[in-house]
Amino acid sequence: xxxxxxxxxxxxxxxxxxxxxxxxxxxxxxxxxxxxxxxxxxxxxxxxxxxxxxxxxxxxxxxxxxxxxxxxxxxxxxxxxxxxxxxxxxxxxxxxxxxxxxxxxxxxxxxxxxxxxxxxxxxxxxxxxxxxxxxxxxxxxxxxxxxxxxxxxxxxxxxxxxxxxxxxxxxxxxxxxxxxxxxxxxxxxxxxxxxxxxxxxxxxxxxxxxxxxxxxxxxxxxxxxxxxxxxxxxxxxxxxxxxxxxxxxxxxxxxxxxxxxxxxxxxxxxxxxxxxxxxxxxxxxxxxxxxxxxxxxxxxxxxxxxxxxxxxxxxxxxxxxxxxxxxxxxxxxxxxxxxxxxxxxxxxxxxxxxxxxxxxxxxxxxxxxxxxxxxxxxxxxxxxxxxxxxxxxxxxxxxxxxxxxxxxxxxxxxxxxxxxxxxxxxxxxxxxxxxxxxxxxxxxxxxxxxxxxxxxxxxxxx
Numbered sequence: 001x002x003x004x005x006x007x008x009x010x011x012x013x014x015x016x017x018x019x020x021x022x023x024x025x026x027x028x029x030x031x032x033x034x035x036x037x038x039x040x041x042x043x044x045x046x047x048x049x050x051x052x053x054x055x056x057x058x059x060x061x062x063x064x065x066x067x068x069x070x071x072x073x074x075x076x077x078x079x080x081x082x083x084x085x086x087x088x089x090x091x092x093x094x095x096x097x098x099x100x101x102x103x104x105x106x107x108x109x110x111x112x113x114x115x116x117x118x119x120x121x122x123x124x125x126x127x128x129x130x131x132x133x134x135x136x137x138x139x140x141x142x143x144x145x146x147x148x149x150x151x152x153x154x155x156x157x158x159x160x161x162x163x164x165x166x167x168x169x170x171x172x173x174x175x176x177x178x179x180x181x182x183x184x185x186x187x188x189x190x191x192x193x194x195x196x197x198x199x200x201x202x203x204x205x206x207x208x209x210x211x212x213x214x215x216x217x218x219x220x221x222x223x224x225x226x227x228x229x230x231x232x233x234x235x236x237x238x239x240x241x242x243x244x245x246x247x248x249x250x251x252x253x254x255x256x257x258x259x260x261x262x263x264x265x266x267x268x269x270x271x272x273x274x275x276x277x278x279x280x281x282x283x284x285x286x287x288x289x290x291x292x293x294x295x296x297x298x299x300x301x302x303x304x305x306x307x308x309x310x311x312x313x314x315x316x317x318x319x320x321x322x323x324x325x326x327x328x329x330x331x332x333x334x335x336x337x338x339x340x341x342x343x344x345x346x347x348x349x350x351x352x353x354x355x356x357x358x359x360x361x362x363x364x365x366x367x368x369x370x371x372x373x374x375x376x377x378x379x380x381x382x383x384x385x386x387x388x389x390x391x392x393x394x395x396x397x398x399x400x401x402x403x404x405x406x407x408x409x410x411x412x413x414x415x416x417x418x419x420x421x422x423x424x425x426x427x428x429x430x431x432x433x434x435x436x437x438x439x440x441x442x443x444x445x446x447x448x449x450x451x452x453x454x455x456x457x458x459x460x461x462x
Contacts, residue, residue, distance in 0.1 A: 025148025053397035055107035058204035064386020072116035079112025084172030114389035119381035146301035153294020206231030260372035266442035268395030303358030328443035330360030339432035
């Protein structure tokens with residue numbers, strides 16, 4: 001059933017997308033300042049981001065299924081209020097541990113928004129307009145990311161970092177009120193069986209142990225790593241026998257669903273190397289202020305705002321396979337350019353690298369989302385949206401853990417025989433080189449599966 005207010009609904013969903021992406025993009029600029037404020041290292045302050053991603057990743061599938069059964073609009077509506085309250089708690093945090101705990105609460109609200117927003121949009125618009133609508137949401141992601149760095153740099157430089165959380169509160173409250181008027185009921189699943197609490201717990205514990213094993217200051221903890229892998233294997237075998245599994249195994253027979261999410265994971269994992277590592281490099285090596293760092297990191301989302309809707313429209317006409325391969329080629333070139341940075345500021349190279357990377361990201365997001373959402377039954381839109389958001393946040397969490405660990409390992413070893421600035425540049429170089437390799441693996445997968453995705457899109461269009 002199509003909603004009567006499809007464009008108003010899109011605006012409400014976009015408000016949630018804008019609020020959550022604005023929060024994340026501002027925080028990327030504030031991380032070095034927060035670390036200095038609390039007197040902690042990069043590896044400690046990463047938990048302000050990583051804990052947020054872990055909670056989201058642990059709850060998205062559960063909330064996606066809950067949305068399919070109770071109504072996506074209900075989960076989405078209350079997500080605004082939870083997110084706003086969590087933002088207030090972050091702003092008044094007296095210490096790092098309190099801030100991490102507040103971010104976990106805030107993450108529950110973000111998960112409610114992420115798990116259901118894409119499904120609401122997908123079910124509201126017909127097939128011939130779905131790519132355009134999802135392209136607009138991609139543009140809003142770019143807008144939030146565009147405004148965030150420059151606004152965050154200004155706020156952190158002019159006031160103090162808690163202000164970055166306070167700005168979420170009016171947005172969340174206004175959207176919560178607006179959702180009562182425009183978010184109407186949609187199709188729901190008739191299966192009313194209970195939730196898979198055991199599976200959800202195994203998944204959450206496995207992911208937490210895996211991320212924690214990669215995030216400790218003294219290197220990878222093998223026992224934790226093995227425990228995480230073991231818990232995730234136990235989760236898989238439990239799900240195979242569960243009466244109401246957390247995983248919808250029927251979707252894993254869908255090649256577009258599997259490939260699209262695999263490509264997304266590679267993209268999001270590599271993406272954190274730009275938005276988490278680069279601010280530390282700019283402020284610690286080139287002595288950039290938060291304001292100037294924010295302006296530089298505005299480049300990729302500015303490009304994304306322009307290119308994402310165009311990519312969505314092209315996806316409706318040409319299909320996603322060609323665009324995603326081009327996107328991965330561009331992203332790998334962007335990472336390679338960033339890997340060549342040294343101890344002296346090379347502003348043209350940074351700008352060109354960020355532009356090329358931004359075009360690549362914009363060319364990937366909406367075509368891939370349209371391809372995945374168009375391949376699944378409409379009544380599973382909430383679950384699929386939740387799964388895609390889980391993949392995104394797992395990619396972010398894994399990326400931060402891996403890149404920070406790699407960066408710290410190389411930095412500590414390099415400082416034994418190199419000055420601090422050269423060691424920092426060396427560590428940054430290897431992080432971006434490894435990120436480029438991750439993206440190249442995505443390019444290979446995109447090329448190998450291009451014909452499958454293109455044929456399926458042609459079938460849907462007939």
